Amino acid sequence: MSERHRVEDLLRELAPQVLGTLVRRYGVFDTCEDAVQEALLAAALQWPAEGIPEQPRAWLVTVASRKLVDQVRSEQARRHREERIALATPQAELLSRAADAEPETDRDDSLALLFLCCHPALSRPSRIALTLRAVGGLTTAQIAAAFLVPEATMAQRISRAKQTVKASGTPLRMPEAADRAERLAEVLHVLYLVFNEGYTTTDGADLTAPALSAEAIRLTRLLHRLLPDDAETAGLLALMLLTDARRPARIGPDGDLVPLAEQDRGRWDRLLVAEGIEVISRTLPRGQVGLYQLQAAIAAVHDEAEHVDATDWPQILALYELLEHTAPNPMVTLNRSVAVAMVHGPSAGLGLLETLTSDKRMARHHRLLATRAHLLEMLGRQQAAADAYREAARRTTSAPERRHLTARAARLSPLPG
Secondary structure: OOHHHHHHHHHHHHHHHHHHHHHHHHOOHHHHHHHHHHHHHHHHHHHHHHOOOOOHHHHHHHHHHHHHHHHHHHOHHHHHHHHHHHHHOOHHHHOOOOOOOOOOOOOOOHHHHHHHHOOOOOOHHHHHHHHHHHHOOOOHHHHHHHOOOOHHHHHHHHHHHHHHHHHHOOOOOOOOHHHHHHHHHHHHHHHHHHHHHHHOOOOEOOOOOHHHHHHHHHHHHHHHHHOOOOHHHHHHHHHHHHHHOOHHHHEOOOOOEOOHHHOOHHHOOHHHHHHHHHHHHHHHHHOOOOHHHHHHHHHHHHHHOOOHHHOOHHHHHHHHHHHHHHOOOHHHHHHHHHHHHHHHOHHHHHHHHHOOOOOOOOOOOHHHHHHHHHHHHHHOOHHHHHHHHHHHHHHOOEHHHHHHHHHHHHHHOOOOO
16 A cells, blocks of 8 residues: 555544544534645645554644634634634643644544534534535535535535534534444444445446445544444444445446356455354344344345356345345335245235335335336347336436446347338
8 A cells, every 4th residue: 555545544543533622622513624624635735745643643633723724814703713712622732732742632522523524403414514524524626526516515514514513513423322322223224325326326337336335434433432332333343344345246347237146256255255254143133123234134145146147036035025024215115025935936026116106205216117128128028128128317416327227228128220
Protein backbone atom coordinates (compact mmCIF):
# COMPACT_ATOMS: atom_id res chain seq x y z
CA MET A 1 0.00 0.00 0.00
CA SER A 2 1.36 3.44 -0.94
CA GLU A 3 1.93 6.11 1.69
CA ARG A 4 -0.82 8.22 0.18
CA HIS A 5 -3.37 5.40 0.47
CA ARG A 6 -2.22 4.64 4.01
CA VAL A 7 -2.80 8.27 4.95
CA GLU A 8 -6.25 8.28 3.29
CA ASP A 9 -7.33 5.15 5.19
CA LEU A 10 -6.08 6.59 8.49
CA LEU A 11 -7.86 9.89 7.94
CA ARG A 12 -11.13 8.11 7.18
CA GLU A 13 -10.77 6.15 10.41
CA LEU A 14 -9.95 9.20 12.51
CA ALA A 15 -12.46 11.66 11.01
CA PRO A 16 -15.46 10.72 13.21
CA GLN A 17 -13.30 10.51 16.33
CA VAL A 18 -11.90 13.99 15.78
CA LEU A 19 -15.30 15.50 14.95
CA GLY A 20 -16.83 13.83 17.99
CA THR A 21 -14.15 15.33 20.21
CA LEU A 22 -14.70 18.84 18.87
CA VAL A 23 -18.50 18.66 19.02
CA ARG A 24 -18.35 17.40 22.58
CA ARG A 25 -16.01 20.23 23.56
CA TYR A 26 -17.63 23.12 21.73
CA GLY A 27 -21.16 22.01 20.85
CA VAL A 28 -21.35 23.75 17.44
CA PHE A 29 -21.74 20.89 14.99
CA ASP A 30 -21.73 22.83 11.73
CA THR A 31 -18.63 24.91 12.52
CA CYS A 32 -16.80 21.94 14.02
CA GLU A 33 -17.49 19.85 10.92
CA ASP A 34 -16.06 22.55 8.67
CA ALA A 35 -12.97 22.83 10.86
CA VAL A 36 -12.40 19.08 10.82
CA GLN A 37 -12.65 19.00 7.02
CA GLU A 38 -9.96 21.69 6.85
CA ALA A 39 -7.74 19.71 9.23
CA LEU A 40 -8.23 16.55 7.16
CA LEU A 41 -7.26 18.44 4.02
CA ALA A 42 -4.16 19.81 5.71
CA ALA A 43 -3.16 16.32 6.81
CA ALA A 44 -3.81 14.86 3.36
CA LEU A 45 -1.42 17.41 1.88
CA GLN A 46 1.23 17.31 4.62
CA TRP A 47 1.48 13.76 5.93
CA PRO A 48 2.43 11.91 2.72
CA ALA A 49 5.44 14.22 2.33
CA GLU A 50 6.45 14.75 5.97
CA GLY A 51 5.27 11.49 7.54
CA ILE A 52 2.40 10.60 9.85
CA PRO A 53 2.73 12.20 13.32
CA GLU A 54 3.29 9.98 16.32
CA GLN A 55 -0.17 10.93 17.59
CA PRO A 56 -2.22 11.54 14.43
CA ARG A 57 -5.56 11.91 16.20
CA ALA A 58 -4.14 14.52 18.58
CA TRP A 59 -2.58 16.32 15.60
CA LEU A 60 -5.96 16.52 13.88
CA VAL A 61 -7.78 17.61 17.05
CA THR A 62 -5.27 20.40 17.62
CA VAL A 63 -5.29 21.64 14.03
CA ALA A 64 -9.09 21.44 13.81
CA SER A 65 -9.41 23.34 17.10
CA ARG A 66 -7.18 26.08 15.73
CA LYS A 67 -9.21 26.20 12.50
CA LEU A 68 -12.37 26.43 14.58
CA VAL A 69 -11.03 29.31 16.63
CA ASP A 70 -9.90 31.09 13.46
CA GLN A 71 -13.35 30.65 11.92
CA VAL A 72 -15.11 31.98 14.99
CA ARG A 73 -12.80 34.95 15.30
CA SER A 74 -13.46 35.89 11.69
CA GLU A 75 -17.22 36.00 12.20
CA GLN A 76 -17.72 39.36 13.84
CA ALA A 77 -21.49 38.99 13.72
CA ARG A 78 -21.23 35.92 15.93
CA ARG A 79 -19.13 37.34 18.75
CA HIS A 80 -21.14 35.51 21.40
CA ARG A 81 -20.05 32.17 19.95
CA GLU A 82 -16.40 33.24 20.07
CA GLU A 83 -16.75 34.11 23.72
CA ARG A 84 -18.42 30.77 24.43
CA ILE A 85 -15.66 28.80 22.73
CA ALA A 86 -12.89 30.95 24.19
CA LEU A 87 -14.23 30.28 27.67
CA ALA A 88 -14.40 26.56 26.97
CA THR A 89 -10.89 26.43 25.55
CA PRO A 90 -7.79 26.42 27.79
CA GLN A 91 -5.54 29.39 27.10
CA ALA A 92 -2.74 27.04 26.11
CA GLU A 93 -4.98 25.65 23.35
CA LEU A 94 -5.07 29.06 21.70
CA LEU A 95 -1.28 29.37 21.64
CA SER A 96 1.08 27.87 19.11
CA ARG A 97 2.15 24.39 20.21
CA ALA A 98 3.21 21.09 18.74
CA ALA A 99 0.31 19.75 16.71
CA ASP A 100 0.75 16.22 18.06
CA ALA A 101 1.55 17.16 21.62
CA GLU A 102 -1.85 16.24 23.03
CA PRO A 103 -2.07 12.66 24.34
CA GLU A 104 -4.82 10.53 22.88
CA THR A 105 -6.96 10.33 25.96
CA ASP A 106 -10.26 11.54 24.50
CA ARG A 107 -12.99 8.96 24.34
CA ASP A 108 -14.31 7.79 20.98
CA ASP A 109 -17.59 9.56 20.22
CA SER A 110 -18.07 7.88 16.83
CA LEU A 111 -21.24 6.06 17.86
CA ALA A 112 -22.88 9.19 19.26
CA LEU A 113 -21.86 11.00 16.07
CA LEU A 114 -23.57 8.34 13.93
CA PHE A 115 -26.76 8.83 15.92
CA LEU A 116 -26.48 12.62 15.52
CA CYS A 117 -26.04 12.37 11.75
CA CYS A 118 -29.15 10.18 11.55
CA HIS A 119 -31.21 12.71 13.51
CA PRO A 120 -35.01 12.15 13.24
CA ALA A 121 -35.50 15.71 11.96
CA LEU A 122 -33.45 14.96 8.84
CA SER A 123 -34.77 13.43 5.64
CA ARG A 124 -33.29 10.10 4.62
CA PRO A 125 -31.16 11.59 1.78
CA SER A 126 -29.84 14.18 4.24
CA ARG A 127 -28.96 11.50 6.79
CA ILE A 128 -27.04 9.61 4.15
CA ALA A 129 -25.16 12.69 2.95
CA LEU A 130 -24.30 13.91 6.45
CA THR A 131 -23.19 10.46 7.59
CA LEU A 132 -20.86 10.07 4.61
CA ARG A 133 -19.45 13.54 5.15
CA ALA A 134 -19.12 13.70 8.93
CA VAL A 135 -18.52 10.06 9.85
CA GLY A 136 -17.20 8.72 6.58
CA GLY A 137 -14.85 11.60 5.95
CA LEU A 138 -15.83 11.83 2.27
CA THR A 139 -15.64 15.22 0.61
CA THR A 140 -18.74 16.87 -0.78
CA ALA A 141 -17.39 16.29 -4.29
CA GLN A 142 -16.95 12.56 -3.63
CA ILE A 143 -20.49 12.20 -2.26
CA ALA A 144 -21.96 14.18 -5.15
CA ALA A 145 -20.11 12.04 -7.69
CA ALA A 146 -21.31 8.83 -6.03
CA PHE A 147 -24.95 9.94 -6.22
CA LEU A 148 -24.63 11.56 -9.66
CA VAL A 149 -25.74 15.02 -8.56
CA PRO A 150 -23.95 18.38 -8.98
CA GLU A 151 -21.51 19.23 -6.21
CA ALA A 152 -23.41 22.45 -5.49
CA THR A 153 -26.62 20.47 -4.95
CA MET A 154 -24.93 18.10 -2.52
CA ALA A 155 -23.25 21.00 -0.72
CA GLN A 156 -26.65 22.61 -0.17
CA ARG A 157 -28.08 19.33 1.10
CA ILE A 158 -25.24 18.88 3.59
CA SER A 159 -25.40 22.52 4.69
CA ARG A 160 -29.15 22.28 5.33
CA ALA A 161 -28.64 19.06 7.24
CA LYS A 162 -26.02 20.66 9.48
CA GLN A 163 -28.26 23.64 10.11
CA THR A 164 -31.15 21.32 11.01
CA VAL A 165 -28.98 19.46 13.52
CA LYS A 166 -27.78 22.78 14.94
CA ALA A 167 -31.33 24.15 15.23
CA SER A 168 -32.48 21.00 17.03
CA GLY A 169 -30.08 21.74 19.87
CA THR A 170 -29.36 18.03 20.22
CA PRO A 171 -26.10 17.48 22.14
CA LEU A 172 -23.52 14.89 21.17
CA ARG A 173 -24.59 12.02 23.37
CA MET A 174 -26.24 8.66 23.11
CA PRO A 175 -30.05 8.70 22.85
CA GLU A 176 -32.05 7.89 25.93
CA ALA A 177 -32.61 4.18 26.49
CA ALA A 178 -36.27 4.44 25.45
CA ASP A 179 -35.34 5.82 22.02
CA ARG A 180 -32.08 3.99 21.45
CA ALA A 181 -33.43 0.93 19.62
CA GLU A 182 -35.48 3.04 17.20
CA ARG A 183 -32.59 5.41 16.54
CA LEU A 184 -30.18 2.51 16.00
CA ALA A 185 -32.60 1.04 13.47
CA GLU A 186 -32.42 4.32 11.53
CA VAL A 187 -28.61 4.26 11.60
CA LEU A 188 -28.60 0.69 10.30
CA HIS A 189 -31.09 1.58 7.57
CA VAL A 190 -28.94 4.50 6.40
CA LEU A 191 -25.90 2.21 6.14
CA TYR A 192 -28.03 -0.40 4.34
CA LEU A 193 -29.19 2.19 1.80
CA VAL A 194 -25.64 3.41 1.20
CA PHE A 195 -24.49 -0.16 0.56
CA ASN A 196 -27.38 -0.93 -1.78
CA GLU A 197 -26.76 2.21 -3.81
CA GLY A 198 -23.15 1.17 -4.18
CA TYR A 199 -23.97 -2.42 -5.09
CA THR A 200 -26.63 -1.55 -7.69
CA THR A 201 -26.86 2.13 -8.57
CA THR A 202 -30.35 3.47 -9.19
CA ASP A 203 -29.23 5.73 -12.01
CA GLY A 204 -26.41 6.31 -14.45
CA ALA A 205 -24.16 4.35 -16.79
CA ASP A 206 -22.41 2.14 -14.23
CA LEU A 207 -23.97 -0.84 -12.49
CA THR A 208 -22.09 -0.34 -9.24
CA ALA A 209 -20.42 2.40 -7.20
CA PRO A 210 -17.81 0.40 -5.26
CA ALA A 211 -16.69 3.37 -3.17
CA LEU A 212 -20.15 3.60 -1.59
CA SER A 213 -20.36 -0.10 -0.77
CA ALA A 214 -16.84 -0.06 0.66
CA GLU A 215 -17.70 2.92 2.83
CA ALA A 216 -20.91 1.29 4.04
CA ILE A 217 -18.97 -1.83 5.01
CA ARG A 218 -16.30 0.25 6.77
CA LEU A 219 -18.87 2.18 8.77
CA THR A 220 -20.80 -0.98 9.65
CA ARG A 221 -17.57 -2.58 10.84
CA LEU A 222 -17.08 0.50 13.02
CA LEU A 223 -20.61 0.22 14.38
CA HIS A 224 -20.13 -3.51 15.03
CA ARG A 225 -16.92 -2.75 16.93
CA LEU A 226 -18.74 -0.18 19.04
CA LEU A 227 -21.80 -2.42 19.58
CA PRO A 228 -20.40 -5.97 19.49
CA ASP A 229 -23.45 -7.47 21.21
CA ASP A 230 -26.09 -6.02 18.88
CA ALA A 231 -27.32 -8.88 16.70
CA GLU A 232 -28.83 -6.76 13.92
CA THR A 233 -25.63 -4.76 13.50
CA ALA A 234 -23.76 -8.04 13.13
CA GLY A 235 -26.43 -9.28 10.74
CA LEU A 236 -26.10 -6.19 8.55
CA LEU A 237 -22.33 -6.56 8.43
CA ALA A 238 -22.66 -10.23 7.44
CA LEU A 239 -25.23 -9.35 4.76
CA MET A 240 -22.92 -6.74 3.26
CA LEU A 241 -19.91 -9.06 3.25
CA LEU A 242 -21.79 -11.99 1.72
CA THR A 243 -23.35 -9.77 -0.94
CA ASP A 244 -20.25 -7.77 -1.82
CA ALA A 245 -18.31 -11.03 -2.20
CA ARG A 246 -20.15 -11.57 -5.50
CA ARG A 247 -19.21 -8.19 -6.97
CA PRO A 248 -16.29 -9.47 -9.12
CA ALA A 249 -18.65 -11.83 -10.98
CA ARG A 250 -21.61 -9.43 -11.37
CA ILE A 251 -20.23 -7.45 -14.27
CA GLY A 252 -19.34 -8.95 -17.64
CA PRO A 253 -16.43 -7.90 -19.88
CA ASP A 254 -18.56 -5.19 -21.50
CA GLY A 255 -19.83 -3.82 -18.19
CA ASP A 256 -23.14 -5.65 -18.46
CA LEU A 257 -25.05 -7.19 -15.58
CA VAL A 258 -24.51 -10.91 -14.94
CA PRO A 259 -27.40 -12.37 -12.89
CA LEU A 260 -26.68 -14.56 -9.89
CA ALA A 261 -27.63 -17.81 -11.63
CA GLU A 262 -25.11 -17.16 -14.42
CA GLN A 263 -22.17 -15.89 -12.37
CA ASP A 264 -18.79 -17.63 -12.31
CA ARG A 265 -18.66 -18.49 -8.63
CA GLY A 266 -14.95 -19.07 -8.86
CA ARG A 267 -14.60 -15.29 -9.10
CA TRP A 268 -16.42 -14.64 -5.82
CA ASP A 269 -14.30 -13.28 -2.97
CA ARG A 270 -14.04 -16.36 -0.77
CA LEU A 271 -12.43 -14.45 2.11
CA LEU A 272 -15.49 -12.19 2.34
CA VAL A 273 -17.78 -15.22 2.05
CA ALA A 274 -15.96 -16.98 4.90
CA GLU A 275 -16.04 -13.88 7.09
CA GLY A 276 -19.72 -13.23 6.41
CA ILE A 277 -20.67 -16.85 7.18
CA GLU A 278 -18.63 -16.76 10.37
CA VAL A 279 -20.33 -13.55 11.55
CA ILE A 280 -23.88 -14.73 10.84
CA SER A 281 -23.23 -18.23 12.21
CA ARG A 282 -22.00 -16.69 15.44
CA THR A 283 -24.94 -14.26 15.62
CA LEU A 284 -28.05 -16.29 14.76
CA PRO A 285 -28.00 -18.58 17.83
CA ARG A 286 -27.86 -15.63 20.24
CA GLY A 287 -31.54 -14.73 20.30
CA GLN A 288 -34.44 -13.30 18.34
CA VAL A 289 -33.56 -12.90 14.71
CA GLY A 290 -34.26 -9.71 12.80
CA LEU A 291 -34.45 -8.29 9.30
CA TYR A 292 -30.73 -8.13 8.53
CA GLN A 293 -29.86 -11.44 10.14
CA LEU A 294 -32.46 -13.24 8.00
CA GLN A 295 -31.27 -11.55 4.82
CA ALA A 296 -27.70 -12.50 5.72
CA ALA A 297 -28.78 -16.11 6.27
CA ILE A 298 -30.37 -16.16 2.80
CA ALA A 299 -27.21 -14.70 1.28
CA ALA A 300 -25.16 -17.33 3.10
CA VAL A 301 -27.22 -20.19 1.62
CA HIS A 302 -26.62 -18.76 -1.87
CA ASP A 303 -22.90 -18.26 -1.26
CA GLU A 304 -22.39 -21.73 0.20
CA ALA A 305 -23.70 -23.42 -2.96
CA GLU A 306 -20.76 -24.42 -5.18
CA HIS A 307 -22.94 -24.03 -8.28
CA VAL A 308 -26.44 -22.75 -8.96
CA ASP A 309 -28.00 -26.24 -9.15
CA ALA A 310 -26.73 -26.97 -5.63
CA THR A 311 -28.71 -24.08 -4.12
CA ASP A 312 -30.88 -25.17 -1.19
CA TRP A 313 -34.09 -23.49 -2.38
CA PRO A 314 -36.37 -25.05 0.27
CA GLN A 315 -34.18 -23.51 2.97
CA ILE A 316 -34.20 -20.16 1.18
CA LEU A 317 -37.99 -20.30 0.88
CA ALA A 318 -38.33 -21.05 4.59
CA LEU A 319 -36.09 -18.10 5.42
CA TYR A 320 -38.09 -15.78 3.14
CA GLU A 321 -41.31 -16.89 4.82
CA LEU A 322 -39.81 -16.07 8.20
CA LEU A 323 -38.50 -12.77 6.86
CA GLU A 324 -41.91 -11.82 5.48
CA HIS A 325 -43.48 -12.63 8.84
CA THR A 326 -40.82 -10.60 10.68
CA ALA A 327 -40.71 -7.59 8.35
CA PRO A 328 -43.53 -7.57 5.78
CA ASN A 329 -42.40 -5.75 2.64
CA PRO A 330 -43.40 -6.00 -1.04
CA MET A 331 -39.76 -6.48 -2.08
CA VAL A 332 -39.54 -9.47 0.27
CA THR A 333 -42.69 -10.90 -1.33
CA LEU A 334 -41.14 -10.33 -4.74
CA ASN A 335 -38.04 -12.29 -3.79
CA ARG A 336 -40.11 -14.99 -2.10
CA SER A 337 -41.99 -15.52 -5.36
CA VAL A 338 -38.75 -16.62 -7.01
CA ALA A 339 -38.06 -19.08 -4.19
CA VAL A 340 -41.65 -20.36 -4.48
CA ALA A 341 -41.11 -20.87 -8.22
CA MET A 342 -37.90 -22.81 -7.61
CA VAL A 343 -39.56 -25.09 -5.04
CA HIS A 344 -43.17 -25.39 -6.26
CA GLY A 345 -42.92 -24.36 -9.90
CA PRO A 346 -43.15 -21.08 -11.86
CA SER A 347 -46.96 -21.04 -11.91
CA ALA A 348 -47.01 -20.91 -8.11
CA GLY A 349 -44.44 -18.13 -8.19
CA LEU A 350 -46.53 -16.13 -10.67
CA GLY A 351 -49.59 -16.57 -8.48
CA LEU A 352 -47.77 -15.00 -5.55
CA LEU A 353 -46.42 -12.26 -7.81
CA GLU A 354 -49.95 -11.27 -8.83
CA THR A 355 -50.68 -10.24 -5.24
CA LEU A 356 -48.25 -7.34 -5.73
CA THR A 357 -49.98 -5.79 -8.74
CA SER A 358 -52.39 -3.91 -6.46
CA ASP A 359 -49.54 -2.51 -4.35
CA LYS A 360 -48.93 1.05 -5.53
CA ARG A 361 -45.27 0.82 -4.47
CA MET A 362 -44.67 -2.12 -6.80
CA ALA A 363 -47.30 -2.10 -9.56
CA ARG A 364 -45.08 -0.26 -12.04
CA HIS A 365 -41.70 -1.17 -10.56
CA HIS A 366 -39.25 -2.58 -13.11
CA ARG A 367 -38.20 -5.38 -10.74
CA LEU A 368 -41.75 -6.70 -10.58
CA LEU A 369 -41.89 -6.81 -14.38
CA ALA A 370 -38.44 -8.37 -14.65
CA THR A 371 -39.36 -11.09 -12.15
CA ARG A 372 -42.62 -11.79 -13.98
CA ALA A 373 -40.64 -12.05 -17.23
CA HIS A 374 -38.23 -14.53 -15.62
CA LEU A 375 -41.06 -16.76 -14.37
CA LEU A 376 -42.87 -16.59 -17.71
CA GLU A 377 -39.62 -17.64 -19.38
CA MET A 378 -39.40 -20.60 -17.00
CA LEU A 379 -42.90 -21.60 -18.15
CA GLY A 380 -41.86 -21.43 -21.80
CA ARG A 381 -44.10 -18.45 -22.59
CA GLN A 382 -41.42 -16.71 -24.61
CA GLN A 383 -43.39 -13.90 -26.23
CA ALA A 384 -45.08 -12.86 -22.98
CA ALA A 385 -41.70 -13.01 -21.24
CA ALA A 386 -40.07 -10.88 -23.95
CA ASP A 387 -42.82 -8.27 -23.67
CA ALA A 388 -42.38 -8.11 -19.88
CA TYR A 389 -38.59 -7.82 -20.21
CA ARG A 390 -38.96 -4.92 -22.66
CA GLU A 391 -41.43 -3.13 -20.40
CA ALA A 392 -39.07 -3.61 -17.43
CA ALA A 393 -36.21 -2.20 -19.53
CA ARG A 394 -38.28 0.90 -20.30
CA ARG A 395 -38.91 1.55 -16.62
CA THR A 396 -35.45 1.08 -15.11
CA THR A 397 -33.16 4.10 -14.71
CA SER A 398 -30.00 1.95 -14.66
CA ALA A 399 -28.31 1.72 -18.06
CA PRO A 400 -26.65 -1.68 -17.38
CA GLU A 401 -29.95 -3.15 -16.18
CA ARG A 402 -31.69 -1.74 -19.26
CA ARG A 403 -29.14 -3.39 -21.57
CA HIS A 404 -29.48 -6.69 -19.73
CA LEU A 405 -33.29 -6.71 -19.87
CA THR A 406 -33.34 -5.66 -23.51
CA ALA A 407 -30.91 -8.42 -24.39
CA ARG A 408 -33.10 -10.98 -22.61
CA ALA A 409 -36.11 -9.83 -24.57
CA ALA A 410 -34.23 -9.94 -27.87
CA ARG A 411 -33.02 -13.47 -27.20
CA LEU A 412 -36.55 -14.70 -26.63
CA SER A 413 -38.31 -12.70 -29.34
CA PRO A 414 -36.18 -10.58 -31.66
CA LEU A 415 -37.90 -7.46 -32.90
CA PRO A 416 -38.62 -7.51 -36.65
CA GLY A 417 -35.92 -5.82 -38.69
